[in-house]
Amino acid sequence: MIDDAKGLKNLTRLVFLCHPFAWEVQFRLGSHDLDEYTWGGFSGREILAMERKVSRRWPGKIQKLGPEEALVVVTMGITDCDGEEAVIAPVVKAAGEHLNRRGLIVRSRPDPAESLGRLIKQALLDNGYTYDPSSLITEAWGQSFEGCAPNYSGHAAAGMGLPLGFPMRYDMTFPDAPFAMTAKFIERVPIPDTDLSLYLFEGQEGRPFAIYFPGVVRDQEPTRYVRFSVDPSQVEFSTKRGEAQTVSFKDGAFSIPLHVDGSGDPIYIWGNGITAGELKESLTNIQPINP
Secondary structure: OOEOOOOOEEEOEEEEEEOOOHHHHHHHOOOOOOOOOEEOOEEHHHHHHHHHHHHOHHHHHHOOOOOOEEEEEEOOOOOHHHOHHHHOHHHHHHHHHHOHHHEEEEOOOOOOOHHHHHHHHHHHHHOOEEEOOOOOEEEEEEEOOOOHHHHHHHHHHHHHOOOOOOOEEEEEEEOOOHHHHOOEEEEEEEOOOOOEEEEEEEOOOOOEEEEEEEOOOOOOOOOOEEEEOOOHHHEEEEOOOOOEOOOEEEOOEEEEEOOOOOOOOOOEEEEOOOOHHHHHHHHHOEEEEOO
16 A cells, blocks of 8 residues: 555545445334335335345455455434444444444435535545545445435545546445346446446346446536437336336437436336347447536
8 A cells, every 4th residue: 555645545446335225224114114015016025135135245345345445334324223223233343343444434414415525535534545536446335226326426426526436336236126126237338538337237028228327426416418319219218116208309319317316217228129239339329418
């Protein structure tokens, strides 16, 4: 590990873990009844079992982080007396024992903001660590894949000065979309010269689908869009709940808003009679645009 001129130790990688064990916390605290709750055709017990396949990976992965790597855990912000602390204890324990001052536990705020990133940056400095925004390797874990994880990590990235944000590592996240819970994740495709990533999947029935997310989300910025050309008969759009969504088609191209939770429902793009490779080709040739 290299020390900078101020005696600070430089980090090479930073993991952002958002709202760990979110479903388990809600079931444990009674926000949802485990035996009566259903979502997208799944029972509460089925959702919890699927979530645990992901959440049980986190402590082990934390224990493998190296001496130049750090972790930021953003909790759901529920008070200790409500029991969140007991649910997330495996992550907190792994971070405390293995990372010590390289593991930060931050209580969530009701709405994500750039100030979260400034808080994280200052806490790292206070603990003796710094980073080079142009070379720091970043990734996001946690929940949900198309909700709080990109929203909170994107705002944090803006406050930390990270130009590409925290690309989500899908095997370490859990989605809200029921169809994504059982889908095969194919790959994340970074869009050159932007902070955007395209995440590509194949559903259980073999149909490809994808979703865009920005890596950096600034306070009160207007909705950002991407524009791509594809035969309208080859794509359909839906919300994460599987509801049909209409997207503007003008001058031979679609303009899709880059929504994350808190700014609107994110839009999934479904291939219609085309392969995952063909969908990827169409969706990676884009023009980022403003409203």
